[in-house]
Amino acid sequence: MSNPTIGFIGYGNMAQAIAQGLVDAGALTGGDIVACAAHFDKLEANAAKLGIRPLRDASAVVQAADMVIIAIKPYQIESVMAPLASELAKPGKFIVSIAAGWTLSTYRTLFADRFASLRIQCTVPNTPMAVGKGVLVTEAEHTLEADQAETFERLFSAISLIERVDAPLMGVAGTIAGCGPAFTDMYLEALGDAGVKHGLQRAAAYRLAAKMIEGVGAMYMAAETHPGAMKDAVCSPGGTTIKGVASLEKHAFRGAVIDAIDAIVG
């Protein structure tokens, strides 16, 4: 499949991040994308940014699209998607679900008898896809045909690392990659506040903190050095960094991060 039509059911924050990333990466043009949302005026304004085609409802998206991306809130999926099973089962069409908490097994329950005729890949993406630096947590099991799986990989690998995990690990993996940007934004904001407190211009403080975070991630990806060893390499004996590390330990920084994941995953 060379030039599929991508259809977003729901065109909110995550769908727009994916569309932006795909268009900017040159993987698709706005003309290859259609979408629907709850409020048509707002959709038209958002769609105009990339030249995508706004459609009136989910049924129109399924009719127009080869790859249907389910990008509504998880609790809406049952009522919006169940009535569309027959249309989704038409040859050539396949589903990419981006909803947190939805796996192949959940869709098997939802679609019941129709499940066997549907091609579905469950994922959890993250917002850095908007700049081509995302992560797509991807369920190992799927029901796509070979050419559909190839199209899925080709498009999403243009904007993300595709990390395949088994169904029981979709929750924790999706939480780290999908919710993690918000936690990292809080860290970025805190570093910015600290910089401002000590006299830096806010824009400069955010810029240098953001580039630092990007660089640490890039260093890990380059050599997969243990994070503790990378930390040790920054802490000179009797130096400045170890004083900050000790303060963070006193405030249970790492425990707070683990607690945040526990609060979501359970």
Ligand SMILES: NC(=O)C1=CN([C@@H]2O[C@H](COP(=O)(O)OP(=O)(O)OC[C@H]3O[C@@H](n4cnc5c(N)ncnc54)[C@H](OP(=O)(O)O)[C@@H]3O)[C@@H](O)[C@H]2O)C=CC1
């Ligand atoms: N945001 C993120 O970082 C991530 C989100 N996800 C998943 O992505 C999905 C969407 O989340 P997010 O983008 O944050 O949510 P948003 O609230 O930003 O977007 C939801 C979209 O769904 C639309 N919508 C609501 N009801 C309907 C309907 N009946 N038919 C069609 N569209 C409808 C809304 O329309 P309108 O705007 O007009 O109200 C909106 O465009 C969720 O399942 C979430 O779990 C996964 C990983 C990361």
Ligand SMILES: O=C(O)[C@@H]1CCC=N1
């Ligand atoms: O907060 C949420 O529900 C979504 C899922 C992962 C990130 N954002």
